[in-house]
Amino acid sequence: MAYRPTARTEATRLVYRQRLLDAARRLLAEGGYAAAGISALAERAGVATGSVYNRFASKQELLAVVFRHVAGHELTAVQQAWADPKPGAAVARAASFMLFAQIEPGHACPMSMSHAVVPVLQRDGEVGRDWLPGLLSRSYDPRLIAPGSKSGLTFGMGMTEKQGGSDVRANTTRAVPMASDPDGRAHLLTGHKWFFSAPQSDAFLVLAQAPAGLTCFLVPRVLADGTRNTVRIQRLKNKLGNKSNASSEVEFDGTWAVRVGEPGRGVPTIIDMVNHTRLDCVLGTTAGMRQSVSEAIWHARHRSAFAARASRFSSATTPSSLTAFESRRTASSSSP
Template sequence: MFAPEWIEKTLLANRIVPELRRFDRFGQRVDTVEFHPAWHDILGLAFRHEVHALPWRANRPGSHVARGAAEILFSQLECGVLCPVDITYGIVPMLRKQPDLAKVWEPLMVSTEYDPRPIPHGEKNSITMAFTSTEKQGGSDIRRNTTFATPAGQPGPGNEYLLTGHKWFCSAAGADIIFVVAQTEKGPGCFLVPRWLSDGTRNPISLERLKDKLGNRSNPSTELEFEETHGWLVGEEGRGIPTVMEFMLHTRFGCALIPTGMMRLALTQAIHHTRHRTAFQRRLADQPLMRNVIADLALESEAATTLMMRIARAFDSSTQSEEERAFGRITVAVAKYWVNKRVVPFVHECLETHGGPGYIEESVMPRVYREAPIHGIWEGPGNVISLDIIRAFRKEPLSGDVFFAELDAVRGEDSRLDATVEECRRMVYDEHMPEIRARYLAEKMALAIQAAMLIRHAPHAVSDAFCMTRLGDAGGRTYGTLPASVDMDAIIARAFQG
């Protein structure tokens, strides 16, 4: 799928990690990040293929589906660059609600001519974006943030403010623009903070240190210090949380697409290895228990992929259909929750099929394994997401109507799915359902919608195996516990051609 030279570039971008350069040779503050050239090459590849902006550039049916498929494919090459890519993708629709700012920034944001130069934006062909809301006390409770913004002149949407405070975590430290959540007199607000000002001088943004992360090492994350830093308000003062949620609708989509791609990468590596590794005079792929493991993993990967493509279709239709908009909003949260709960054990199981070689750094598997947990944390960890699902149902009743309409379209096709749907329906419409059940509901909803998608779009061998093991009691709690009646050969052949 990717030429060997691109795979080599990903190895370089992750082995020779970014470095913070705070001062130049004259002792002047520059606060820049230096990357291996491979990082810029890979990010440029993503820009050329419009992974950051296809729906905003194309404006035609199917553009979100095409972009979703592209991100699943690209995440099988390198995930780190997809952080600034997804943030750019998420900021564009939010920024369009502030037309004066969109007029200035959107052309540079959606450009396919990636420009890595750390120079004023007026001299660049394109810009990249970062996001920060997290402070030392935690990231989810935005109302407790202490970074404060005061008007530089007339307050209000689109106007200039001065920000002061400390951000404990900012993604994509090398970006040209930082999307910042800060307090105003009326509550949280959202601001676009450029690295350079219109007169060509640097905006006072101090990069304090780069984070030493478990994974995602090619992408530098940083701590920031603002001291009367210039930013421009997006939306109303005090309406920062709704503004952030509009942004997160799209970035959460990416946080489910990327682990879906990682599943596919890990599965492909496992299948390839087991077809070329021999033990006890037989290929691993020919041994019944290994076939069970691979088939079970293939079910999980196909279920994730099929669900993500359905959500992408809802995003495509959201401007014409209120029902599809509501379906996309609720289901992207369900997918973000569930796919990230599954990807870590999934990648571990794929690594285990390799035996010892899978644990060695020359293999891609250790990097994928380190990368696997991050998207479950970004843009809301499991508790935040599952509680958001409950709040969405209660705040927007249409969400429940459209979600269950999608499930009811396959009513009667599988009794196990029917029972799961009714259990979800009772929970969703129970006004007294305790929050402590939020994760259970999110899990059941994810399994139900995945099963419904497979029934509609996959062969019976796939959908029936999924329903009997994920909704029934025929499977176990780990991968590789499919019952003997499952057509494992058909499932594996569908997952890997060749």
């Protein structure tokens, strides 16, 4: 059934959203970033449109959502601790990630992946040279054009296949070296990925079976000459929650890819990206708990029932207090 917020729920949401935006602005100002337009960006990313939490009417609408929500990526501008590494940069980035995840959780996954891929590409100078400047540029460029012509780049990740799940050694996607590449870096991939999040990204790290074994590859969505690479979206995942973040199933059919890291060392290569995204899962969950407890406390303080505020009833305050305690405990233990 479609989600229809009541006037009270909507008022609550707006109050908390305003507080979050104020906190985000303060954080941005402290970091010397321009905060103008942050509210409009969050609106465009879907926070205000109840429709994104509904079922989609058609496949076209689903596909439109993939691209509509790339607006959320503009927020990546403030998330790149790698671009300006200094003591406390990771803490500041974690704090801003938790804040922005409360404003618009749908953009957290692509933002996390674009952050998490950096150390992998820093270790592979040859591939990193082409992709790191765009990743660290602090600008978001939604155009579907050659990566070299873009002012900013975003990344996704594809490991899981239908038959293997977490056991990526069971992957069957094949990578065949292109004879035309004397360096042996370029390959053509054939197969599928069962989870391929943020398919609107500019490039993806994926795992595939090369002659030397499971190897990590970078798959661009648009090739250097501006033509589209063969990344066929079969379906967008119909997830229980967080529908504003698209995750997809894709097929590769002679898809151009460049090797990242050593041949046959796919898991040790991609695992750094995986680890960083999993750390962000903790931060994102902490953000969700923080938002829940704020809304529960606000509700208990302002709801009138039987001529009294609900905050006077222990049945309303006890769950809120417990949730507040858990939320704070999680926030302190998830700080990097």
